[in-house]
Amino acid sequence: xxxxxxxxxxxxxxxxxxxxxxxxxxxxxxxxxxxxxxxxxxxxxxxxxxxxxxxxxxxxxxxxxxxxxxxxxxxxxxxxxxxxxxxxxxxxxxxxxxxxxxxxxxxxxxxxxxxxxxxxxxxxxxxxxxxxxxxxxxxxxxxxxxxxxxxxxxxxxxxxxxxxxxxxxxxxxxxxxxxxxxxxxxxxxxxxxxxxxxxxxxxxxxxxxxxxxxxxxxxxxxxxxxxxxxxxxxxxxxxxxxxxxxxxxxxxxxxxxxxxxxxxxxxxxxxxxxxxxxxxxxxxxxxxxxxxxxxxxxxxxxxxxxxxxxxxxxxxxx
Amino acid sequence: xxxxxxxxxxxxxxxxxxxxxxxxxxxxxxxxxxxxxxxxxxxxxxxxxxxxxxxxxxxxxxxxxxxxxxxxxxxxxxxxxxxxxxxxxxxxxxxxxxxxxxxxxxxxxxxxxxxxxxxxxxxxxxxxxxxxxxxxxxxxxxxxxxxxxxxxxxxxxxxxxxxxxxxxxxxxxxxxxxxxxxxxxxxxxxxxxxxxxxxxxxxxxxxxxxxxxxxxxxxxxxxxxxxxxxxxxxxxxxxxxxxxxxxxxxxxxxxxxxxxxxxxxxxxxxxxxxxxxxxxxxxxxxxxxxxxxxxxxxxxxxxxxxxxxxxxxxxxxxxxxxxxxxxxxxxxxxxxxxxxxxxxxxxxxxxxxxxxxxxxxxxxxxxxxxxxxxxxxxxxxxxxxxxxxxxxxxxxxxxxxxxxxxxxxxxxxxxxxxxxxxxxxxxxxxxxxxxxxxxxxxxxxxxxxxxxxxxxxxxxxxxxxxxxxxxxxxxxxxxxxxxxxxxxxxxxxxxxxxxxxxx
Numbered sequence: 001x002x003x004x005x006x007x008x009x010x011x012x013x014x015x016x017x018x019x020x021x022x023x024x025x026x027x028x029x030x031x032x033x034x035x036x037x038x039x040x041x042x043x044x045x046x047x048x049x050x051x052x053x054x055x056x057x058x059x060x061x062x063x064x065x066x067x068x069x070x071x072x073x074x075x076x077x078x079x080x081x082x083x084x085x086x087x088x089x090x091x092x093x094x095x096x097x098x099x100x101x102x103x104x105x106x107x108x109x110x111x112x113x114x115x116x117x118x119x120x121x122x123x124x125x126x127x128x129x130x131x132x133x134x135x136x137x138x139x140x141x142x143x144x145x146x147x148x149x150x151x152x153x154x155x156x157x158x159x160x161x162x163x164x165x166x167x168x169x170x171x172x173x174x175x176x177x178x179x180x181x182x183x184x185x186x187x188x189x190x191x192x193x194x195x196x197x198x199x200x201x202x203x204x205x206x207x208x209x210x211x212x213x214x215x216x217x218x219x220x221x222x223x224x225x226x227x228x229x230x231x232x233x234x235x236x237x238x239x240x241x242x243x244x245x246x247x248x249x250x251x252x253x254x255x256x257x258x259x260x261x262x263x264x265x266x267x268x269x270x271x272x273x274x275x276x277x278x279x280x281x282x283x284x285x286x287x288x289x290x291x292x293x294x295x296x297x298x299x300x301x302x303x304x305x306x307x308x309x310x311x312x313x314x315x316x317x318x
Numbered sequence: 319x320x321x322x323x324x325x326x327x328x329x330x331x332x333x334x335x336x337x338x339x340x341x342x343x344x345x346x347x348x349x350x351x352x353x354x355x356x357x358x359x360x361x362x363x364x365x366x367x368x369x370x371x372x373x374x375x376x377x378x379x380x381x382x383x384x385x386x387x388x389x390x391x392x393x394x395x396x397x398x399x400x401x402x403x404x405x406x407x408x409x410x411x412x413x414x415x416x417x418x419x420x421x422x423x424x425x426x427x428x429x430x431x432x433x434x435x436x437x438x439x440x441x442x443x444x445x446x447x448x449x450x451x452x453x454x455x456x457x458x459x460x461x462x463x464x465x466x467x468x469x470x471x472x473x474x475x476x477x478x479x480x481x482x483x484x485x486x487x488x489x490x491x492x493x494x495x496x497x498x499x500x501x502x503x504x505x506x507x508x509x510x511x512x513x514x515x516x517x518x519x520x521x522x523x524x525x526x527x528x529x530x531x532x533x534x535x536x537x538x539x540x541x542x543x544x545x546x547x548x549x550x551x552x553x554x555x556x557x558x559x560x561x562x563x564x565x566x567x568x569x570x571x572x573x574x575x576x577x578x579x580x581x582x583x584x585x586x587x588x589x590x591x592x593x594x595x596x597x598x599x600x601x602x603x604x605x606x607x608x609x610x611x612x613x614x615x616x617x618x619x620x621x622x623x624x625x626x627x628x629x630x631x632x633x634x635x636x637x638x639x640x641x642x643x644x645x646x647x648x649x650x651x652x653x654x655x656x657x658x659x660x661x662x663x664x665x666x667x668x669x670x671x672x673x674x675x676x677x678x679x680x681x682x683x684x685x686x687x688x689x690x691x692x693x694x695x696x697x698x699x700x701x702x703x704x705x706x707x708x709x710x711x712x713x714x715x716x717x718x719x720x721x722x723x724x725x726x727x728x729x730x731x732x733x734x735x736x737x738x739x740x741x742x743x744x745x746x747x748x749x750x751x752x753x754x755x756x757x758x759x760x761x762x763x764x765x766x767x768x769x770x771x772x773x774x775x776x777x778x779x780x781x782x783x784x785x786x787x788x789x790x791x792x793x794x795x796x797x798x799x800x801x802x803x804x805x806x807x808x809x810x811x812x813x814x815x816x817x818x819x820x821x
Contacts, residue, residue, distance in 0.1 A: 181434070187427070190414065202423045203428065
């Protein structure tokens with residue numbers, strides 16, 4: 001394969017092209033769509049899923065999976081919200097929220113790496129457990145009346161872009177650099193490609209795998225804090241179902257569901273595309289009830305097109 | 319060669335339950351030589367590789383590296399001591415760059431910030447030691463974009479690293495075409511010239527003879543001898559490897575005649591099967607021989623629809639067969655795979671349900687399985703094959719390999735096939751069960767079933783087959799009638815590119 005074909009065959013430029021195409025095509029029909037304000041809104045709406053998906057994508061690249069991230073997000077949002085409500089300094093609330101995300105990720109790491117429970121089973125369990133414990137602890141009550149010093153994180157902006165979007169950009173860049181240019185990142189790819197070969201090469205596989213779950217928890221934690229700050233309220237049901245959107249973005253973004261392949265940029269672009277499509281549907285007046293179906297069709301299209309363009313016999317197996 | 323000796327095996331033995339895999343073998347490997355290791359399947363080559371690689375420790379005798387006894391006890395220590403092994407199966411990470419494959423596990427790529435320029439330079443340098451300058455491979459390219467030969471060269475570069483003293487290559491050319499093999503052989507010569515002790519294990523005798531300075535022959539775990547490569551030729555080496563009378567205790571059958579039962583015409587299933595045509599008559603056992611990677615297994619799989627064929631037809635009694643397992647089964651073809659553990663046994667089901675698996679539809683009335691019929695049908699085949707087990711309800715996991723194989727055979731015989739395809743039916747099973755399966759194959763053929771027997775066990779092929787079809791690089795290169803083939807001729811035919819003209 002030549003360098004040129006390799007570049008063109010990559011997922012990211014294609015995603016970028018489709019995003020621009022959707023944006024402009026919908027604009028032809030409803031001119032309000034192609035405004036700076038709308039683009040900003042779409043970007044802002046993308047942040048939560050994108051940040052969750054970066055962390056969860058790291059786990060998948062490393063050969064695992066974490067479907068508990070929606071509940072982790074709710075846990076972090078609740079911790080941050082409660083502290084802010086009680087008058088803690090915003091920075092304390094933020095750090096405590098991220099910290100609880102890391103801790104919940106640690107629980108997953110112990111289950112998957114320590115107790116060797118299949119990742120999908122372990123995180124399916126914690127998806128329920130985290131959410132259930134949260135409902136009990138908060139008695140299902142709404143956390144509201146968050147102080148302005150905290151909510152400004154979710155509503156303020158800098159140089160014309162919301163803090164939320166800046167955070168997404170920063171975390172995308174950070175994660176992309178870590179995956180591409182650090183020993184940690186390259187080792188995660190190696191493990192996801194062939195765990196046996198990595199182990200034989202003397203890599204302490206368990207440590208790296210555990211780290212991916214903790215980091216995924218941390219990203220869900222950041223997303224939870226941003227969620228609380230943006231909405232001003234937190235419910236025990238906040239962010240439920242977001243794990244599926246995140247996995248959708250991961251798969252559409254070109255990450256191999258069995259690990260070893262994929263990029264952060266692809267994940268974030270796919271999250272943006274999915275958000276763009278749902279905004280487009282609203283703009284052209286499609287019933288919101290169709291949105292889940294459209295997400296599903298997008299997943300199938302992306303995965304099938306990729307398989308065909310790479311001449312793979314099976315859609316998912318390498 | 320005493321001065322340059324790097325690694326010495328002194329009277330080493332390794333015993334596994336029921337078999338002396340290595341029996342007081344003494345060999346030396348010297349710097350700057352390519353040392354061939356030859357022997358049939360089960361001769362002890364793999365055990366010796368494991369021994370040198372630190373994967374197993376000898377039960378008797380010792381290893382000496384640079385005169386130091388017992389230098390390492392596990393693969394990681396062996397690697398640190400300068401022992402590199404390139405295993406037969408491809409062991410690469412397809413989704414990452416060549417550089418990452420070569421430097422897998424190295425601090426350059428696992429610690430801190432990765433300096434890609436330096437990593438690529440290191441990888442390119444390691445690769446250059448193996449492939450030279452004329453055979454360029456882009457270290458930035460993803461591994462999956464490389465050809466099989468290039469991947470093998472990258473694996474060699476990874477194994478050799480910066481300071482391997484001894485490099486063992488286990489069948490490095492088995493999956494490669496002749497021209498590609500030459501690139502790997504050139505890499506071995508380059509390593510030798512740089513002072514490395516290279517150990518080359520191969521079934522391709524002409525490659526061994528062409529490249530090796532010395533050749534050691536193993537047979538049944540024993541050291542037959544070590545000769546300078548120049549003193550041996552094909553026939554002599556093959557004789558040394560086989561070295562015993564062929565046991566043919568299968569009763570003679572009437573020579574099968576009449577119209578063909580199975581007709582395979584122009585079968586192509588890329589990449590391993592290129593234009594194969596063959597026939598099997600009713601009551602005939604046709605052996606399919608070839609080295610690993612020759613396409614012999616894939617032909618069996620393609621006939622049963624497990625490999626997707628891009629061209630060719632398969633007819634059974636003149637009727638074209640759908641190229642899918644379901645179609646093959648409907649037509650009366652049964653296939654017993656080589657890998658019992660992965661492709662055959664369902665370990666969560668008991669023996670009875672393993673046997674009835676392929677005939678559940680026939681045993682059912684209006685969706686419900688008729689338990690009484692299931693029991694009687696499975697009992698019939700269980701008894702016929704003399705499966706040694708506590709009963710039909712035993713879990714197959716606790717059965718010996720031979721009895722697992724009998725259960726699988728029972729499953730397929732229950733479908734009452736017209737053609738039975740067997741892939742390596744007796745590898746890894748004990749002598750007694752092997753003899754029983756051989757007898758069964760003879761009985762089935764005598765009762766009119768056509769049998770396609772894919773096997774790497776040459777005595778088995780010779781003893782059972784009415785005809786032996788030899789494959790090389792995906793094509794049929796020779797056919798031997800019963801009585802024409804002996805092990806030497808077969809071995810030459812399977813290993814050589816040139817066509818062996820025989821009736």
